[in-house]
Amino acid sequence: MAIYPIRTFGDPVLRTRAVDVSADDDSLGRLVEDMLETMYEAPGVGLAAPQIGIPKRIFVADIGEGPFVMVNPEIVEASGTWTFDEGCLSVPGYYWPIKRPSYTKARGLDIHGEPVEFEGDELMGRVLQHEIDHLNGMLLIERLSRKDRRQALREIREDSLRSTGLQ
Ligand code: ZN
Numbered sequence: 560m561a562i563y564p565i566r567t568f569g570d571p572v573l574r575t576r577a578v579d580v581s582a583d584d585d586s587l588g589r590l591v592e593d594m595l596e597t598m599y600e601a602p603g604v605g606l607a608a609p610q611i612g613i614p615k616r617i618f619v620a621d622i623g624e625g626p627f628v629m630v631n632p633e634i635v636e637a638s639g640t641w642t643f644d645e646g647c648l649s650v651p652g653y654y655w656p657i658k659r660p661s662y663t664k665a666r667g668l669d670i671h672g673e674p675v676e677f678e679g680d681e682l683m684g685r686v687l688q689h690e691i692d693h694l695n696g697m698l699l700i701e702r703l704s705r706k707d708r709r710q711a712l713r714e715i716r717e718d719s720l721r722s723t724g725l726q
Pocket of ligand 1: 646648649
């Protein structure tokens, strides 16, 4: 098993749409073990493969009820709204109130290619939305309103200038 460095904001892999995992991909077992170890070490409740530089449609998550994996997931149902202070391992240290559907159902495959379905309200629904966004090259910042996004980007830029001593 191995812990990967987590790619952060500004890395182009986070803005790239990940590709479907093919049925004969036999590296998945190992990849999932590494992703879980990386997620628990961080620690986080979810991790998508692009966050460790692998542009494949797979994520792992654990909201405290045990780990699960989805391969080639898609959202098949979403309803309601829920605003929550959301964070992301790829934008460490920031939390923004982000409005998303409260209920989400996603369908995909497990690592053996068998169909799986996960659904839930609030945190579970949010993790499904957040991780599938990663597979589509989308970060949580893009879920903010235009005005809040501008403010968030300014905040990140100022903090990074400060930490590199340029300001
Ligand atoms: Zn994230």
